Amino acid sequence: MNWRKSTRSQNTTNCVEVGCVAGGAAVRDTKDRAAGYLAVPAQHWGRFVAGVKAGRFDG
Incomplete structure (x- = not known):
């Protein structure tokens, strides 16, 4: 997988990496790559990215 x-x-x-998996995206912590990754369906990933771009998670 390309991260x-x-x-x-x-x-x-404090970084994360994103990679493509079948039907979606995967996210992992750069400090603990051996811990695995979280995979989410493409539809959910798209909604998350849209939320980030819209500033919904800005503190």
């Missing part, structure tokens, strides 16, 4: 880390997280240690 991708956001270019915005280059200088931090």
Whole structure:
């Protein structure tokens, strides 16, 4: 699987990586890659990304 880390997280240690899986996306912690990953269906991933872009999770 090809994993991708956001270019915005280059200088931090609190990062996640995203990869493609059949029918969706997978997310894993860069500090503990051996722990596995969370896979979500494409529809749910799309909604999450839309929420991020809309600022719904901004603190």
